[in-house]
Amino acid sequence: MIPGLEHYLVVSALLFCLGLLGVITRRNLLVMYMSLELMLNAANLALVSFSRFNNNLNGQVLVFFIITVAAAEVSVGLALIVALYRKRQTAHVEDLTTMKL
Amino acid sequence: MPALPDILFYVFAFLTLLCGVLVVANPFSRNPVTSAMFLVLTIISLAGLFVLLHAFFLAAVQILVYAGAVMVLFLFVIMLLDLKEEERRKIKMFSLIGGLVSVGAIATIFLKVLVAAKPDANASAPSLEGETAALGKLLFTQYLLPFEVVSVLLLVAMMGVILLSKKDLK
Numbered sequence: 001m002i003p004g005l006e007h008y009l010v011v012s013a014l015l016f017c018l019g020l021l022g023v024i025t026r027r028n029l030l031v032m033y034m035s036l037e038l039m040l041n042a043a044n045l046a047l048v049s050f051s052r053f054n055n056n057l058n059g060q061v062l063v064f065f066i067i068t069v070a071a072a073e074v075s076v077g078l079a080l081i082v083a084l085y086r087k088r089q090t091a092h093v094e095d096l097t098t099m100k101l
Numbered sequence: 102m103p104a105l106p107d108i109l110f111y112v113f114a115f116l117t118l119l120c121g122v123l124v125v126a127n128p129f130s131r132n133p134v135t136s137a138m139f140l141v142l143t144i145i146s147l148a149g150l151f152v153l154l155h156a157f158f159l160a161a162v163q164i165l166v167y168a169g170a171v172m173v174l175f176l177f178v179i180m181l182l183d184l185k186e187e188e189r190r191k192i193k194m195f196s197l198i199g200g201l202v203s204v205g206a207i208a209t210i211f212l213k214v215l216v217a218a219k220p221d222a223n224a225s226a227p228s229l230e231g232e233t234a235a236l237g238k239l240l241f242t243q244y245l246l247p248f249e250v251v252s253v254l255l256l257v258a259m260m261g262v263i264l265l266s267k268k269d270l271k
Contacts, residue, residue, distance in 0.1 A: 007110065018124075044163075045150060057239050
């Protein structure tokens, strides 16, 4: 079968689901963060394939911006994790229950 | 006899999903470094998919920014935190079941929508080439303001990171 838009969208949807599964099941902050990156990448793949199959470059520009913002987001998030680790000596969500009633 | 790009699509899609599974649920190792390495592989095979979609500039950016800068940052932080003791924690049954149920629901919705929408019927034959020149022209004319705003965002993120990683955080 010649891969069309649907094939790319299925790959993107499955990748997004994998990322979501990682965010829900894994309890390590860093691995959760990596799963978040997986979800962002799935959205990028969907946008690029829409851009390709609709003859419209705007999707690619949007992906360019998403990559830039994701880089900024990763740097800030990791700095937050490092600051948290300095205070609590853990990067595990089950040890961070201060806001639990 | 299918053409080479068609075969390559299936190869890259399989690699992407396989490495994605290994990022999230690696049966052999719970080590974050392993997850990070498989995330690099996922990103590289996604860049391969971008090349198949004729988005050459984005493929290059994907490898440079994601596989290069972002993953180095991840590995750096993993080594800084020294997370060895995290390995022996078990995944809880409750969160696993909850995760599988919700992800199954989302996946069902996605696939139902895909079947209902039939995006291939509306899609035109791809004639546009993802040329870097056209992309650059668009970026510096129509999207000039967002481009500048993003550069300010990067500056702000840099300042935030420096402030957050100072030793005496109040």
